[in-house]
Amino acid sequence: MTTALQYYHDRMKRALDHIDRHLDDQLDLEAVSAVAAFSKFHFHRQFTAIFGLSVHRYVQLSRMKRASFRLAYRDDQTVIQIAMDAGYDAPDAFARAFRQRFGQSPSSFRKSPDWEPWLAAFGPLTDARSKLMQQTFNASDVTIQEVSPIPVAIMEHRGPPAKVGETIQQFIAWRKANGLSPRTSETFNVFHCDPRTTDPSDYRLDLCAGTERTFDADDQGVVSGIIPGGRCAVLRIVGNTDDLEPAALYLYRDWLPKSGEEARDFPLYCQRVSFFPEVPEHEAVADLFLPLK
Template identity: 30%
Template sequence: MAQSYEARMLRVIDHIHHAPVDQLSLDDLADVAAMSRFHFHRVFVALRGETAAQAVRRIRLFQAAAQLVQSDSSIEAISARSGYANVPAFARAFRAQYGLPPGRFREQGLLRPMPATLKKGETKMFNVEIKDLPNRRLASLPHKGDYNSIGHAFERIAMICSTRGLWPQVQGMLGIYYDDPDAVAAEDLRSAAAVIVQPDTPVEDPLTESAVQGGRSAVLTFKGPYAGLREAYLYLYGDWLAQSGAEPRDEPPYEVYLNDPSDTAPEDLLTEICVPLK
């Protein structure tokens, strides 16, 4: 089944090399990979060691370098084909990549083969289990912005639960993360802080009633400070998912927090990263 992910990622690389620049959005690439938009980019980053945007920029700039040396096309035309709105923007990106502005690069006439970008270093291994999880009813607050600041939303939920006497009906805390922080600007990231509540628990403003569907799911249990979760995601979406052949559902990953950071040492925090599977 690992071949399935290999074939999908090879299709994406081929598409980046050959498709028009207006067909290289994350949605386009997810479609080429035949993967959910919630999960495609996390898989790509975990396997490639670079974001899809970085891969597109690197490959298109190499193609521009080849056109500068091997064709008579104007810099303006090459800039447009490379997806840049104007020549100055193209020139800045090209110089950052090759150390020379396009005109001087063309004058030198030197073009070296583009080296493959390799994923560097070893990914730490984690234990992942496939479990049949329950459906969970949630009382949640939306959060927009850096995932590191979602604590504000959790603090608000905690205060609401205290003032309304809801704690006896709370069965845990959960965070839903809709976007990949490697693909979306920090200020635009969408997430939700939530408590898991019983079926008869009243959910009133500003809380919103929602749910996560259970069923077959990949569950990675991470022990340690929340700052280390990114490494766990890279392993789950890269090494484990590709080798398992499991197929994520079109639903976002979520985290279940098994203990409380207010009375637990950072190195003893336990977090379940859950990826719904087909």
């Protein structure tokens, strides 16, 4: 990539970062173009040419994505509050727009989200962000650490990856009921299989909360367990922590064969260090752990 093109892309990324950080503010064409130091008379065409979405559409989708996460995972906010934060002056207008995109009312989505229309609706936003915000990795990004055993409470998800959101909802509710907030209890995911090569009905993922308390299997299936200690290759992902497959691919395809290391008999797992929508999406952080012998 030429220096001029890199500089151009960096300016565009500044615009995306600004949008992420200021979803509650006025985000018109003039404000966003100024952050990237582009002329407002051309920026709408430049932005659309790179990302396939207009600035207005990109902002709309970003606000709606944050709103949908808050509806599904943050029951401390009312639908009216979420509607206002998404830029709607009236909850009725928000409800119409939400139903048009997802086929559910906000209240219905909060109770029982249908994630397949959700994934389809945000496909253009995901594609736009991947144009310039895909993190790349090199060997210096990987550290080898000696990790202590981690006692955890585990809720297993078994079934289609598209349904993981439902299990996350249940786990959040369980954590709240048991006083295991992410503020005081670390959050881990253990990936037992590769979603690209596993039959959806056999897909398995463990949602874990760090705790030394013990739990017998309750009516929600939460049990106690341990993430074993030992040497791990650790790779930090900043930004799109919804999709850790590129980072996993780097570890398995590029780093591991060249490292001289051998993978240990425990699955790949991650620690969710910070979460969207608590932080802007480009500031979400996850650490990916590849257990080593």
